Amino acid sequence: MRTFFAFCLFYVIAFVLHGQSAKITGRVSSNTDVENVHVINKTQQIFTITNKDGLFTIEAKLNDTISFSSVQHQFKEIVVNQEIFLSKVVYVVLQEQINELDEVVVGKVLTGNLLLDIENVKGKAPINFFDVGIPGYTGKIATQSERRLSQAGEFKPKQLLGVLAGGVSLDPIINTISGRTKMLKNRVEVEEREALMRSIKSRLSKDFFASNPLADDLKMDFFYFCADDKNFIQHCKNQTDFKILIFLRMKYKQYQANLNSDKD
DSSP, X not given: OHHHHHHHHHHHHHHHHHTOEEEEEEEEEOSSOOTTOEEEETTTTEEEEOOTTSEEEEEEETTOEEEEEETTEEEEEEEOOHHXXXXXXXXXXXXXXXXXXXXXXXXXXXXXXXXXXXXXXXXXXXXXXXXXXXXXXXXXXXXXXXXXXXXXXXXXXTHHHHHHHTOSOSHXXXXXXXXXXXXXXXXXXXXHHHHHHHHHXXXXXXXXXXXXXXXXXXXXXXXXXXXXXXXHHHHHTTOOHHHHHXXXXXXXXXXXXXXXXXXX
């Protein structure tokens, strides 16, 4: 009778806990950096990231699956058992991700043929501007479209006096009137969006689609859908992964709504 009562009590408690959710506070530990580890509740499709100390908080229910991943660590999953759910605390140890490189040959391979070996031997490195103390540009290399936009120039009203005096080129005015400057600006923006979109896809697509499933043939279309948003640059350029994932989640809901409306 006592055994039966205990069994019933346990069943009732488990049933009640299963329908409840709680904020689980956790800490990730590793031999390497633990900031910005992606913490994803795959069951509830919600996510967060760890802070510099490896701490995080995420909403979860009993038996939810939570995954942990980052570039520096091996992928890991845990299931929220009764102990974790009741204590609302979890401690996770991640193993460092070690990427083995293929064997490479350093330097040129000599063949024994004098003429071929002379061509293969590496010569003296050319002198650069640092060697002779000349200041040089070390910033981001401009794209072809950015160089063309710079060459086209941008007309400003105050340049009229310079044009009349003959000291300023007519090119900025001609390019503005013809629409060439506007066209080049649009091209630069499109290339910036494309590069940013591909960077986000490369870094975050695996973790994002783990909790936001989408057919493989639609994933690339989804990222183009995100890049077409007029606020894409504002929400994703120079932003943390957490903020970018929030933006992707918002666009995911819109994308799913569009798919459903097309089916109807």
